[in-house]
Amino acid sequence: MQMASLVNMPVYGLNKLEKKQFLTARLLELTQHHYQHCGEYKRLLHCIGETCMPKDAEHIPPVAARLFKEYQLKSIDEEEIFRLMRSSGTHGSQSSIYLDADSAKLQSQVLVKILQHWLGKARRPMLLIDAAQSVQNKNGMTARAAGLQGLSFFGRNHCYALNSDMQLDVARITEFFQRYEQENILIFGFTFIVWQQFIQQLEKLNLKFNLQNATLIHGGGWKKMQQQAVNDALFQQHIKNRLGDVTVHDYYGMVEQTGTIYMQCEHGYLHAPVWSDVMIRDTNDLHLLPFGEKGLIQVNSTLPTSYPGHCILTEDLGVVHGEDDCQCGRLGKYFTVHGRVPNAQVRGCSDTFS
Amino acid sequence: MIHSLKFIEQVKWHLKSDVFIQPQTNLAWQDEIVDAVNGLSAFILKQPSLKAYPEIIALAFWFRGAHLKQLQQQGLQASDKNGNGKIAGKVFHIAPANVDTVFLYSALLSVLCGNQNIVRVSGRSGEVTHILIEIIKLYAESELGKTLARYLSIVEYSAQLNNVTAQLSRWCDLRVVWGGDTTIELISAIEPDTKQLSFPDRYSIALLTLPESNSIEATAQNFLTDILPFNQQACSSPKAIYWLNVDENKQQDFWQSVQQLLPKNKNQLTMSNKVEQHILLQKLAVSHGIELAQHSGKSFAKIQSVGPLGHCKVKNLTAEMLIEHSGNGLVLEMQIETPQQIENNDKLQSLLLDVEVKDVEVKECALNLGKRQAQLGKALEFDVYWDGINLIESFTLN
Secondary structure: OOHHHHHOOOOOOOOHHHHHHHHHHHHHHHHHHHHHHOHHHHHHHHHHOOOOOOOOHHHOOOEEOOHHHHOOOOOOOHHHOOEEEEOOOOOOOOOEEEEOHHHHHHHHHHHHHHHHHHHOOOOEEEEEEEEHHHHOOOOOEEHHHHHHHHHHOOEEEEEEEEOOOOOEOHHHHHHHHHHHOOOOOEEEEEHHHHHHHHHHHHHHOOOOOOEEEEEEEEEOOOHHHHHOOOOHHHHHHHHHHHHEEEEEEEEEOOHHHOOOOEEEOOOOOEEOOOOEEEEEEOOOOOOEOOOOOEEEEEEEEOOOOOOOOOEEEEEEEEEEEEEOOOOOOOOOEEEEEEEEOOOOOOOOHHHOOO | OOOOOOOOOOEEEEEOOOOOOOOOEOOOOOHHHHHHHHHHHHHHHOOHHHHHOHHHHHHHHHOOHHHHHHHHHHHHHHHOOOOOOOEOEEEEEEOOOOOOOHHHHHHHHHHHOOEEEEEEEOOOOOHHHHHHHHHHHHHOOOHHHHHHHHHEEEEEEOOOOHHHHHHHHHHOOEEEEEOOHHHHHHHHOOOOOOOEEEEOOOEEEEEEOOOOOOOHHHHHHHHHHHHOHHHHOOOOOEEEEEEEOOOHHHHHHHHHHHHHHHHHOOOOOOHHHHHHHHHHHHHHHHHHOOOEOOOOOOOOOOOEEEOOEEEEEEOOOOHHHHHHOOOOOEEEEEEEOOHHHOOOOOOEEEEEEOOOOOOHHHHHHHOOOOOEEEEOOOOOOOOOEEOOEEHHHHHOOO
16 A cells, blocks of 8 residues: 555544555555565464464454564564664663564554644644653664654744653743743643642642643553553543643553554544454453453554554553444544553573573 | 661561560471471461462461471471571572462471471562561461561562671571572672572473373362462472373363363453563574464464463474473473373473372483473472572581
């Protein structure tokens, strides 16, 4: 498929029959492509795949996300590598995702299309809840830097709310809010950073603002939030209490499939855009679970051509609630995320002494 | 030279008697020290709350009076050469985090051999380690326990504190390092002249025939006894089953028995371990080209789930795959016609059998496999001969 026609598909506009047809063709094509160009993927297919190629998207073996941390999985030659993406992983090893120029371009174009759906095309004054230094990358691009950079396209007059030591710059944000109070401000940040370094600081300083029609987009996971017993409703309540009229959208996404993010609608559900899909698998034997049942989240994306990441088995748990029938009217599957599978206690001989 | 064994670093002594730093008399296999160890065994067996921990009961059973009598015979012969009544030798044990009870087998055996011992336990040790430590502390308050405490100390500190490892290494006459090739390499570099006994990474396998004479249920139970403790991460827990000319239907019966017996067998495997099983299989495919034997037809082949365990038939199974196997309750299976199809390797520790080791059919080639052959169900039973080393001889210093 031509890149242009892929990018121009309606973001939440295909019904399940149309989408299935599109996804199946594209995902099988990608399976074939990676089988031919990635030795590790070929071995994986030989192990758990079929002797002949799968005929349906659900029969494509999903690659465990962990594999991107331990192997350099790519379907391109060294000289074609345009960008190396890394997860911002604070502990353990990081994922390495290899992009060629086309993949990188496709990812950012799709991200733009998805966000335009939610934000419109006009650029807005933008507050980033992070430090300007976070965008600078030393060793490949981190997911956090990619997120900040990707979202920056939707804003103008960018203002970073945090200093280089990740502390809130009260003077700077006060000035920003005063100047743009009447405009539709866009705020972006990582969930935990927004909570701890922004909202909680505003609360500590007893600062309140009265924004009109602002939008906050945040993502990055709820693990640390859950440790503090903060859920989505409480998070939104604190934000509105401090900032005024703010529409809040969480999103679910991962460095292994940059671009195709899952935005949270006004009814609290994450939505699969036309370029990607979610499936829920049983943790015991990976069989496909029906809507409403909790299991491992598999994410499928039609974008990855430079690395075998079109079908990925995450270590996140979730529930798909339905397809095409969310009250918000968007087509495609809608789902919620319910935390991660806790880390198995690794107590093998080889790490006795730690 | 008397070492003070005082550290400026963060070192937590779980057990350290007031007189421990003083040199003690070598009591190798004398009744006084045998009674002190036997006392601990009896003390454990008296605690009703410990019945829920089969690995602790197994430890106490191993050090029961009758078995100690047998060991005493062997020990007295070995210690003839050295000096009873002289100064006790000093042994520094670095215990593994994956098998909670090993540190005590190793340390108590060394106590019996007449040494003073310091055991370093990992901060990541499991529940069982901590229960054992509490039990020993309680026991150490009794008269017999005081004798034991003169010869046994337990310490916990971070692996990063090389200086502590160095000091303890200078204190000891022998350093015993359990498990982890990486660990052994790291420790060996600290005070490299220290006399050392090390037990590197090993893996184990089961060779099953399901003979008519054995009930399948008993075999299934023995198998669970071998793999459930320590989440299949013990070196002697089998990672794979080789089915030696066993009919497919009988294998099915075996797994059905496993399924039925699982609820009666305590285990600590969780959903995380399940997810690790899928990831492990993919890693073995990507790194070593493992291939599943059964493709389930329509969909991609998957691990078959039996309670918290997973199992799958494979076409190829090499030593390097088994070395990388991280436990977590995944049982790889392979159908074979002769034990010669099993690859031998220096890292293969135990070959577990469901027939007598002397059985003619299996005997010829199987006896060359691994460092130890044992009956299925006894994989985790401790032995004075460990990894081909006679521990009593090794712990008899001077």
